[in-house]
Structures are given as structure tokens and as C-alpha cells.
Amino acid sequence: MSDPLLASLNPQQTEAVTLPARHALVLAGAGSGKTRVLTTRIAWLLRQSMASPAGILAVTFTNKAAREMLSRLEAMLPMSPRGMWIGTFHGLCNRLLRAHYKDAGLDRLFQILDAADQLSAIKRLLKTLNVDDEKFPPRNLQYFINAHKEAGLRPHAVEVPDEYTRQRAELYQEYEAQCQRESVVDFAELLLRSFELLQRNEPIRRHYQQRFRYILVDEFQDTNVLQYRWLKLLAADGQEGGAALFCVGDDDQSIYRFRGAEIGNMRDFEREFQVRDIIRLEQNYRSHGNILDAANAIIRNNANRLGKNLWTERGEGEPIRVFEAFSDTDEARWIVEEIQALLRDGATRSDIAVLYRANAQSRVLEHQLFSAGVPYRVYGGLRFFERQEIKHALAYLRLLANPGDDTAFMRVVNFPTRGIGARTQEMLQDAARQRNGSLYATVPHLSGKSAASLARFVTLIETMRRETQALPLPEQVEHVVERSGLRAHYQAEREGQDRLENLDELVRAAESFHIETRAAPETLAQAHALLADFLSHASLEAGDHQAGAQEEAVQLMTVHAAKGLEFDIVFLCGLEEEVFPHINSLSESVVGLEEERRLMYVAVTRARERLYLSHAQSRLLRGQTHYHLRSRFLDEIPSGLLKPLAQKSRFSGSGYGGDGWRGEKTHSRASTSISPTDTFQSRELPGGFRIGQNVRHPTFGYGVIIDAEGDATVRVNFGDAGVKWLMLSIAKLEAVMPESKD
DNA sequence: TACTATACGGTTTTT
């Protein structure tokens, strides 16, 4: 009696999928089939008639994950999954607030501020309040506001241990008032506002508590305090009659603590919901054994884990290759050579990823890939809806939907330039503040020379509104792009070609949105709502619309960006102390280091077949050469899993000359053959030591030579043991070669 | 008002 739905699941997956209506926590290791379990669980609940589509709420963090779930469900189910609430926290909150905008105290067409909009709103606020932005840096304030919202705290609830905090709380309050006045809502507000709506409006709360019988949460380890409270509220706090909460997550893959993710939620959930069913998915279907062994060995060094050990049936596979380069340039060049060799052997470019800790590291890699003519794609750049031309066009649309949106007003009032300069804008802001009205509404009350140009702008917006209101959405967008002068502006600009194409792409995005939502607005109100929906979509799915064709290319991205992805071949570079683990995390004691280690764990588990780890003796950071010790994470991997690659293997046959790494001659030859821009120092000291050289000292342990004075004294960074000046003639320094280091 | 020179500050990032 094999059930086709469960046919290819392992026992633990099956157990998770077929649990009765109870709260459950699924600890799903990397590559253990977590999305599969989530979707199959939903399909199973429906098939067993334990739930109707309307009774299901599934929450994810990214739109991509939500879409993935939806499309898998579509393939599994006999019916359309449209009746279910499946989406991101923010998307679902937006849906909730649009449905109950009055009860939530919002305008029908409220707009959503993305992070950049929020920042400019804060800057504007400080300006109108005449607040010194040196004393209250806008970014700082933004963080302050968001952190408190994410903790569920309104201004009056903020703890004020000192005067400075009190002032910041006051600015938080002013910011809220401004948002309310302008009918705009930031990301954190979407969550907090819908949480408060449910909390204080009993009929609405009861409605949703009774409606949702099953709540499923993906990437639960990434939830913040407020998101967890939101879930608790919807699940009626675990009381009898509330929804069954099914949370899937991996504490070892929690890498967003810096933006408020609270791993403690997993333990809290377990306790507060008296979770009896904790299921571990430990069988990994992705990577070979050596890779998993390395990952397990690394993560074992973290305390306070819920505990989990990945295993596979795929066999141990290849050893993990480790390469020590002289410099970052050298490292990049080696990676590119290796990639070219792999491609010659038949590898596919898109199956190869190069991962790094910080975006700044992509430069050298890009340079080498570009020179070698290897197609590559860097992830994490500017996203479609965040491009300035797109934001400008959207700002015009926002003004059509909501003239009170001062952020949008300020963005385009003088773009393209209309002779409305800073002084005029300030004058308008002052007047608006006095009248306690929006910028837009204040314009007609002004007089004087600059008032005329402002009035022309308002007339332009009014005209556009009149001209577009009967048009279908895509034509509205097209019209605005044309009529606002944006198109003409970019046509006149020398390098405006890409921007023009993006504006065309925006019109196409409106078209597909129009088609997907199958909206056929009949009344004016419906047409307005459709425009508002499109604008929400643009704010909430900014990254969705990546410009640029899906070319067959090597994939470059940060480890963060690689979470959830997998590749046959992974290069993880820059494995040096202060780079990975990152210097800023090292100063945050254990918590910071443990998060870095989880990041390392995520990085390693991205690889299916082959993993390369590399580090460089010297690295150019912000124009300065740094000499770092190799990363402690490298040493946390059992040496039996590693295969050190000698410099030798690459110098022979790769055109650099030289015949080995050990010989003293090779040192200078190899390093001088590196490009002239490379600042790698090659001056030799007695005993064959150089700056950048890895060494070992009987007392201080491993270190790296970072400086030298004359021929006799060297400065060595011993990491935890500190930085020391040593006499070469006295100190028993031993050179450590990459292939001999244990 | 618009353009150019200097200072400054630089993890990770989704919504």
C-alpha cells in the first residue's frame, strides 16, 4: 500500500509529513529536503481532508521560496493552490492590512517604503525638525526605529536609560507621525501594524484564528521576535482550538542575527507550545561524504546547538582541495585557471560558484574572470526595482495614487530638473510644516517666483492623473514615463541607454502583473487599487525582477546570498582570519564568532561534488596590504579530509615558469611574475623568511610575518597570542609551508 | 541652480 505522495520520502520525512494536527518542530539540515517536506505536508493535509485550502497559512522569508512552494504544490495537487495563504511575512501582512485598512488605521491606498525610501524619509524628517544629523545619524536612527518595531515596541514603550535614547525615541515618534500623515508604511511597520490589528481587534483575530487550522513556517530560525509573536497570535497561543504550528528550520543555518533573527525562537517555540514532535532530517541528498564530514566538524565547535549530524549515502567523494595563494590576485588567478581546466573537462559554467564573505572581494575575481574571458554573473548587485530610473518612475505613479506621499514628491519634484532647487524645496517644506499638510497640498497656498514652478509641477501631476485614470495599468506606466520627461531625459543622457531599456522593462513588468492578477478593473476605485497593488508588488519584490539574461555563467556571490542554493563545484575563497571570520564579528565575542561559523557551515554545504577552499598570504583591502593568518575554520576541518594543493602544480604548465614552491628562488620568481599592480612583497630575510610568510613559534604557535625591520627583526601576528617583534637570530621561528602544515 | 572638488567611511541583507 505504497502511497504515491509519500513514495520517495525517507522515514523521518514521512513522519514529518504525516504528523497529526499537533505543533511540530522539524530540524532540517542543509540539503535534507525541507521544501519537499513542507509542500508534501500541505498536499497530505488536503488529501486526508484534514484541512481545506482556505485553512492553510504557509509563511516564508523570500518571494522566491514562496513561489517555489506554490509551483511545487501546483504540480502535486489536483486543485489550484490559490485559496491558500502562501507568501512572505511581509506579503501576508500587506494582504491583511489591505483587507482591513480601516481597522488598521490606514489609508486605502497606503504606500510601502522600502529601506532606501525609509532612509530618505528619516533624513527629511530631521531636516524639517531642524535636528542635527551629526548627532543623530539617519542610518543609526533607521536602525533604532526598525529594531524597536521588530521587538514590538512603539515609541512610548522604548526604554530610555539616558537623555540621548529619550531623544531618539522622540524622533521615532515623530517619524511615525510623519508616516501616518503621508499614508506610508515601512517594512517593519507592515508586521507591527498587522500584529497590533490582530491583537486589539477581537473579531478579526478570532476570524483568522478560526480560519487557519495549519500554519507552516519555513526557515523558522530566521524569524525575529515580532514575527514569532505574530505567529503565536494567529495560532491562538497554542490554546485548544488554535492552529497547529509546523515550523521547519535549522539552527545551524541561522545567519541573520545581525538583522534581528532570533534563534532562541526555536527553543521558545518548543517550550511554549509544548512541542512533543521534534523531527530531525539528517540525511543529506546533496553533498558527498567528505564535504558533509567537514561541515559537521566545523559546526561541532559551536555551543548551544539543538544538535544534528548530517550523513549521506552518496559515498565519500573527493577530498576537499585547499590552496594557499601569495596574494588575493594570485588567489583569483588560480581560481580562474582551475575553472578553465574544469570547463575544458566538461563542467558547466552555471554549476560552478565562487563564494566569498563580503561583496568587496568580488572585484579581484571579476577582474581575473573578465581578463580570461570566462562569462560570470555577480549576484547581489542593484536590483531591478531599486534602480534610480525605476524608482523615479514609481515615484510619479505613487504621486498619482497618493499625492500625500512626500517621499515620492521630493524624489521627482526636480527630476528631470525643473528649476526647483534646494531653496525652493526648503521653503515648501517649511510652509507644509506650518500648515501641517502635505507638500503637494501646500503648493497652491504659496506665492512668489518659485511658487510658479512648483505649481507647474503640481499641474503636471494633475494632468497625468487625468490622462491616465481611464487607461489600463501598463499604459498608465508608459504614459507616465513619457509625460514626466523621464524618457526624454535619459535619451539625452550619453549613458542613458540601459536606463531607457529598464523603463521599457518596467512597462512590461506592469503588463505581466496585469495579466497575472487577471485584474479587469471596472470602477475607478478598482483601478486605483490595482495601481496600489502594483506599487506594493514593486516594493515587496524588488529583487524579483533581476535585469539581465540568464546567461550560462560562473556564479559569484556572498555566502549569505548562496543560502538555499547548491552547486556541483564550489570555490570558497578568502579563508583568512579577519576576512572569514570577519573582523567585526570577532570583536563581538562568542556570539559573533558562532554566527561566522554557521556561515562557514552554510558555505561548505553548498557543494555537491567538489569543494575548493583557498586563502591568501597577503590581501589588498581598502588600498592597504594586509597579512592575515589562515582562517581558524580551515583548521577545524580534519586534515584527513583535505588535500593541500601545492603552488607547484599550478606553476608547472600554466605559463608562470618556476618549478616548485619550496625552493628559495621560486619565492622571488613566483612573486615577481605576479602583475605589477600586485603589492605582494617579496624581499627576502635571512633563513628564507618573507613578509606574509606563515611561521610557527614554540610558545606563541602559528603566526604570520607582517613586517620587518632591517634583516634582523620581524613583526609577527600570532592571532590570539598577539603581535610580537622577534629577533630572527634568537626566536626559534619555523617556516610553515602550505603543504606541510597540519 | 547646477556642477565640480574634497572628505568620509566603508560585513553580511530580505522584506
Place this chain on the structure above:
DNA sequence: CCGTATAGTA
């Protein structure tokens, strides 16, 4: 080193 933000000048 490199982009951004502000100050100063045409």
C-alpha cells in the same frame, strides 16, 4: 581603493 555626501564655486 572607490563610491557617496556635502561644501564650495561658476
